[in-house]
Amino acid sequence: MTDTILVVDKLKKYFPTKRGTVKAVDNISFSVTTGETIGLVGESGSGKTTTAQCVIGIYPPTDGEILFKGQTISEAFSKRSKALKRDIRIVFQDPGSSLNPKRSIKQILSVPLKVHRVATKKDHLTKIKSLLAMVELPPDEYMYKYPQAIGGGEKQMVAIARALATDPSLVLLDEPTSALDVSVQGKIINLLMKLQQDLNLTYLFITHDLSLMRNVASRVAIMYLGKLCEIAPTVEFFQNPTHPYTKMLLSAIPVVSQEEKALKPTKIASRGEIPSPVNVPSGCSFHSRCSEKMDMCAQDDPVMVEIGEGHVTRCHLYQDTKVAASIEQEEGVHAQDPVDQPRGDG
Amino acid sequence: MREQLRTDLLVSLKQKRRGFAKGWYKFSRNLLSVLGLVVLILIVLAALLAPYITPYPEHAKPYTNFKDAGKPPSTEHFFGTDRVGRDIFSRVIFGYRFSLTIGVVVLSLGVAPGVILGLIAGYHKGTWIETVIMRITDIFLAVPPLVLALAITAMLTPNLTNQMMAIALVWWPWYSRLVFALASSLRNEYFVREAELTGASKLHIMLKEILPNCLAPVMTKMTLDMGIVILLGATLSFIGLGVQPPKPGLGTMVAEGSKRLPGEWWGAIFPALAIVVVILAFNLVGDGLRDVFAVEEV
Numbered sequence: 001m002t003d004t005i006l007v008v009d010k011l012k013k014y015f016p017t018k019r020g021t022v023k024a025v026d027n028i029s030f031s032v033t034t035g036e037t038i039g040l041v042g043e044s045g046s047g048k049t050t051t052a053q054c055v056i057g058i059y060p061p062t063d064g065e066i067l068f069k070g071q072t073i074s075e076a077f078s079k080r081s082k083a084l085k086r087d088i089r090i091v092f093q094d095p096g097s098s099l100n101p102k103r104s105i106k107q108i109l110s111v112p113l114k115v116h117r118v119a120t121k122k123d124h125l126t127k128i129k130s131l132l133a134m135v136e137l138p139p140d141e142y143m144y145k146y147p148q149a150i151g152g153g154e155k156q157m158v159a160i161a162r163a164l165a166t167d168p169s170l171v172l173l174d175e176p177t178s179a180l181d182v183s184v185q186g187k188i189i190n191l192l193m194k195l196q197q198d199l200n201l202t203y204l205f206i207t208h209d210l211s212l213m214r215n216v217a218s219r220v221a222i223m224y225l226g227k228l229c230e231i232a233p234t235v236e237f238f239q240n241p242t243h244p245y246t247k248m249l250l251s252a253i254p255v256v257s258q259e260e261k262a263l264k265p266t267k268i269a270s271r272g273e274i275p276s277p278v279n280v281p282s283g284c285s286f287h288s289r290c291s292e293k294m295d296m297c298a299q300d301d302p303v304m305v306e307i308g309e310g311h312v313t314r315c316h317l318y319q320d321t322k323v324a325a326s327i328e329q330e331e332g333v334h335a336q337d338p339v340d341q342p343r344g345d346g
Numbered sequence: 347m348r349e350q351l352r353t354d355l356l357v358s359l360k361q362k363r364r365g366f367a368k369g370w371y372k373f374s375r376n377l378l379s380v381l382g383l384v385v386l387i388l389i390v391l392a393a394l395l396a397p398y399i400t401p402y403p404e405h406a407k408p409y410t411n412f413k414d415a416g417k418p419p420s421t422e423h424f425f426g427t428d429r430v431g432r433d434i435f436s437r438v439i440f441g442y443r444f445s446l447t448i449g450v451v452v453l454s455l456g457v458a459p460g461v462i463l464g465l466i467a468g469y470h471k472g473t474w475i476e477t478v479i480m481r482i483t484d485i486f487l488a489v490p491p492l493v494l495a496l497a498i499t500a501m502l503t504p505n506l507t508n509q510m511m512a513i514a515l516v517w518w519p520w521y522s523r524l525v526f527a528l529a530s531s532l533r534n535e536y537f538v539r540e541a542e543l544t545g546a547s548k549l550h551i552m553l554k555e556i557l558p559n560c561l562a563p564v565m566t567k568m569t570l571d572m573g574i575v576i577l578l579g580a581t582l583s584f585i586g587l588g589v590q591p592p593k594p595g596l597g598t599m600v601a602e603g604s605k606r607l608p609g610e611w612w613g614a615i616f617p618a619l620a621i622v623v624v625i626l627a628f629n630l631v632g633d634g635l636r637d638v639f640a641v642e643e644v
Contacts, residue, residue: 056543077543085545098536102558104358115545144357162540 005170005202006032006055011064013050020278024050026226027064029304034169037196037203039217039234041210041249043274047226048206052172055204056090068170086116089163093175095155099147105132105158106143112165131161135191153184157191164195173205177212189216211253214238219310222246225277225285228304232311242313244290284316292317372638379634385627393442405432406440408592416610426612428602434612437594438620444595445624448510448579449572455514460521461564465552467522468529480526486519492578499587506595509588513578517571524567528560562639570632573625580621596621 013025025047032038040048054061055068057077066074073084092098099108109128113119119127129139135157147155156176163171173192177185193216196203205217213220214234221231222245230243241247252270272289275281281288287297294316302316374380397403401423411431419426425434467479486494491513498512532538533556541551580597582588589595591602596617603613 058539058543082545085543090540090543092536092540094536098540100537100555100559103554107554111541111546111550112544115547115550144354144361146361166544 003034004031005034005069006204007065007067008051008055009065009067011051011054011066012062013047013054013059014062017278022277023226023280024277025054025061026280028223028226028228029064030221030228030231032170032202032204034202035196035200036218037205037216039213039220040204040206040223041208041213041220042223043208045225045274045277046223047277048208048223049174050226051223052090052174052204052206056088056172082116086166087168088170088172089166089168090172090174091156091159091163091176094179095152095159096147096179098159099155101146101148104144104146105150108147108158109162109165112162116166118166127165131165132158134164134195135161137161151184152180153188156180156184156188160188160192160195164199164201167199168201170202170204173203173207175207176205178207178209185212192216210249222249225274225280227285228312228314229286230311230313230315232313233309236308236311240308240311242307242311242318243286243315244292244317245286248289248291284314369638373634376634376637379630379637382627382630382634385623386631389442389624389627390446392439393446396436396439396443400433400436400439402433402436403440405436406594416606416613418610419612419616425616426610428599428613429606429610434599434603434616437599438596438617441594441596441599441617441620442624444506444583444589444593445576445579445621448506448513449575449628451510452513452517452575452579453568453571455510456517457521457564457568460518461525461557461560463518464522464525464527465529465557465560468526469533469548469552469556471530471533476526476530479522483519483522483526486516487523489516491516492581495578495582496585496587499582504587504590506589506593509579509582513575513582517575520571521564521567524563525560528563529556532556532559566632566636566639569628569635573628573632576628577621577625 008031009029011025011028012023015022015024028047028051030038040051042048050059053059055066055073057073057075057080060076061074064074065072068084068088073080073088077085099105106128109131110124113124113127128143132139132142137154137157142150142154142158147158150158156179160176176192177188180188189212192203195201205213207213210220217234219231219233220237222229222243224245229245230237230241232241237246238250241250248270270289271291275285275288281298283296283298283300284290284302287293290297297316300316302314302319304312304314305318306312307318373383392399396406400406409430409432414423414427414431415429417423417427417431423433423435425438428434428437463479463483467476467483470476494516495509495512498515499509502508502512529552538551538555541555546555579588580595580600583595583597584601586598586601589598591598599617600614600621603610603615603617606613
């Protein structure tokens, strides 16, 4: 069960703009194991969606590599093979705009079946019905409806059914619940978890909702201004957060009961807003908001260090801990790149 | 399998009917549009049945009766008679045949290529394909349609067929511009992106994903354009580059009648009014349709 399905290796995605280069994703590395749910969490503009878009191929990366099942897929989707398109699928945030309003649900679901020849033409209908049943929508009732005639949660179910129609192994969930009512969110999440079990899916779950990750993810990765701050197994992440940004985010989760409050780490007030990605602060990009800022933070960008089993953090507070040699070496090479001179562009 | 196809068909028919009923309800809220539709239906019926309902159907053909020439409107000749004694009312009804033919033929010739080119250009926004198609479109749009149609008709023999071809040739760019604008924004919608990521063909994306979302504005524009095309046709006929006398083109009749203004005013005024009425009817219907589609999109 420990095969790695996806490796993102020093991925960079820069967007040239009139005001300067936006480093949407700046040198991030992580890997995803088959069958797990990795939560990619960050504020708006932290680059989490861009990361997913690089994986699915909407943007080819500026630099770095993406490996899927051991093969490099660092190219735009138009150059990808059909088999690859079939194996990696995406569910977008807003089901209102990801379903064509002029096409019935039956027509929408038949597209992946036709393109990938999932079923013979005769079996299309059976397959569509079983897909709808899979996402707990009564097939005969919903098949002929148009997206505008059904609710937001139901639309997202259809979008999930469409993503799963090709029997993928990796599904990117780009904030699949944040456009929905809270009452529907739970239903969608439960469905996703059930489907993951049944179909042995791997999820790259992008969200800004940290508390959701506690129940859903097996590992959580925090992004800030295009860089990863901390990756940790979920339990470790919530019990023993190390990066000041993680601590800040965790203490910002609203709680109701005393028990919940007891679970939270030391209280750190959230300060300021995420800076513009065009003008990233020098050194550690988080130093402008950090509660434990030191002098060196404004000059040197810290490197990723492993401080526990699968627990990686990027902060000067932990730089002198026992460092995994391989990580330091790799990162050390990169750290010599001048930060303010982007290499290449998109 | 056959059973299923039948239920498919039945359900989609039922839904179409429901959609139509909803659309009609919205349309009927606008009384002026309903009035326009009624007038339009009357005009179309009259034009279709012209030989049976007009009092003097033979007056649409070469015919002279100088005894009755230049008579003012009366119960016998509703719109009076022209300088060779033909009943103007009968000729106006027959004239609608030409006008409607021009509208229908020009739009069916011009809209399809315009829509297809706009779709291709819009989907390929930012590439050389867009540049080529849209610059050609711009060149056509830069020349006023009347002037271009004039030039083309003048080069060819002036008759109805050539006139229609000329107008169609200047009409498609408006549709390619309209559909280009729609398609180039639709191509960024997530449902198009999803289809691309699934691996659907370009043809599928353009025809099945983008085009259905362009049809409402195109249909509205077609209704509004019918009036304008009819006016352009009448204008060309007026200056002698369209329907040739003795055929009863509305523009041709205005031209003939205008020589005898202001004395025999009925010769020019009634055909001119007929043009106004049909254009107004199309515009009212077009406005109503626009409201129907606009509300639907919200």
